[in-house]
Amino acid sequence: MEHTPTIRSKIETELKQRGYTFSSFSKISGINRGTFSAMLNSNPPKPISVRQMDLITKALRYPEDWLYESYIDECFYEGKGHWKRIKPFLLRCVELERKDCIQKVLLRLTEDLFYVSTIFELAEELFKGGKEKESVPFYECVIENEKYRHSERLAISQYKRFKAFTMSDLEKSLELVLEFIPYRNLLPEHYQLEAIHKITNIYFYLHKWDEVENYGHELKELAYVIYTNQQIRKEKRKATTWLHAERNLVFYYGYGFLSVSTALQKKGYIKEARAELEGYADLSWFKGLDSEGEADVEQFRVWAKANSYTLDLLLGKKDILPAYITFLENHPEEISSGLVTILETANRYDFDVDSIIDKYSEQIKRLQESDDVKQLTYYYSYMYQLAIYHYRRGRIIEGQKDTLNYLSLSEQRNWFKPPVAIELFKIICNKTRPILRDWSFC
CATH class of the missing domain: 1.10.260 (434 Repressor (Amino-terminal Domain))
Incomplete structure (x- = not known):
């Protein structure tokens, strides 16, 4: 030896x-x-x-x-x-x-399970000190060795591991979501809100609209219960422990409505989507708002206005397009999502938006270099709709280039590719086979 x-x-x-x-x-x-x-x-x-x-x-x-x-x-x-x-x-x-x-x-250390609590405390120290990714091995150690399967410590470890994981690999994120979801209701309330918010976002990025709708409902209901209980205790002049979540309570409440409305819109239920939109269009009735909460209320008002234009366009109201473009110019942060809506509507109702595409083409191209998952989601959706748009207007080669660009970037980013993208690629290949007969992958 x-x-x-x-x-x-x-x-x-x-x-x-x-x-x-x-x-x-x-x-x-x-x-x-x-x-x-x-x-x-x-x-x-x-x-x-x-x-x-x-x-x-x-x-x-x-x-x-x-x-x-x-x-x-x-x-x-x-x-x-x-x-x-x-x-x-x-x-x-x-x-x-x-x-x-x-x-x-x-x-x-874990040969003696006495140390599980000590390892958890170190993980928390690292996490709170800004070393979220570095804390993951310690939380995983707790997850593997915690003997009480319904403990808050185990639920927090599952949540912090999920929260720390980079969003650049959505397939891996989905695995972590599925593993974490059974523990979400064991979390303290201030963690539950942000956890459900993040779960909803993952499913949004993956275009899983049924899940977005379900967790959107869960988020707004939890936020409202917490808000109501706080107000009842305040009215009875009892000591109230205000929630110390990552965001203001009004944000989670409004985001629940926004998520449900978006999911219903994506599933084609426009009337129902508009009803949910009304739930977050004006949240000024929320009591106890600080400056951050007031900013959230204003943000939801802007999102409601943008999404109201979206719903009108999806109903074929082409005449509101100039007003929508003006709105986007005044709110440039909405341009990415707005262009996706405009292309989707143009494809549905077959009208020409070439001038709009040309105007914003360079701005959209810059999105593919972004590290922001939300912006990348808009970029992929835009490329998907753009491929359809070119194809329907007889620009076969442009449509295929857009689809290949979409799939290539998805591969580079290790992005979860929605099945519709693959189906789109197959459709274009089948339709263009006589023109591109030498392209073996078709």
């Missing part, structure tokens, strides 16, 4: 090879001579702290993590975990991205 050098044997070998004494090495490392001697010669030896390990490594001019593999045993001296050494070591491993060492330490 091959002998694995210990942290002390590695240090002693280096000192001997370089001709250092305890006294001379103490001067270059900044570690007291007596302390250094006690680390190597005492019986039992004095434990080495993470700071001391780093000072030794720096003095010997090795990479910062040179001794990290060996230090794991120092964390479990005599087979027992020593949190005063483990925590600083894990934090340094996070800084140096030594995920392998983190996993080895966590594996040994």
Whole structure:
């Protein structure tokens, strides 16, 4: 069996090879001579702290993590975990991205499930400190080892892992959503609101409109129950603990209506969509609004106006198009979604919007470079509608180019491709086969 050098044997070998004494090495490392001697010669030896390990490594001019593999045993001296050494070591491993060492330490720690709560506390510390992605291995450790399957700690760990995951890979995000959803009602209310909001968004980006509708209803109902309870307690002059969610309560309430209305619109229920739109068009009745809440109310008013134009266009009211363009010019943040609506309407009712496409073509092209999932969603939807638009107007080659561009960018971004996009590609290929007979992928 091959002998694995210990942290002390590695240090002693280096000192001997370089001709250092305890006294001379103490001067270059900044570690007291007596302390250094006690680390190597005492019986039992004095434990080495993470700071001391780093000072030794720096003095010997090795990479910062040179001794990290060996230090794991120092964390479990005599087979027992020593949190005063483990925590600083894990934090340094996070800084140096030594995920392998983190996993080895966590594996040994969870041989005793007593440490699950301690690992959770460290995950929370990292998350609150802005290290959301770095906290994920610790939350996953809690998820794997929490023995109470209905615990709030487990639900929070599921939520924080889901929340921390990048939205650039929507297929992976969907996996996490499906795993997290059963735990959402175990969360504290301030987490529940943001959790349902994010679930709704994932399904929106994936064009799963039934789910968007369902979770939109859930979001607005939860927000209203919390709001009502707060007002009742306030009227009875009882102490009220105001919700400390990521956003104002009015935002979640309005967003629920917005989500349901959008889902109904996408499913073709225009009348029902307009009824839901009225639910968020004017939220000024909400009591206790601060400046942020008032800004949310105004934002929903703008969204309601934009979506009212959308619904009118989808009913074939072409005459409102000039007013809609003026609205978009005054609210440039709505241009991306507005152009998708205009193209969809043009395809449905067969009217010419070439001048609008030309006017905004460069602005739309810039969206494909965005890292914002929402803007990318609009870009993909726009390219899908644009391909149909070109095809219906007899511009076969342009339609196929748009579809190929859509699919190519989807692949590059590891984007979940809605089945309609693949079907569109097949339709165009079949229709253009006589023209493009040498294109083998058709």
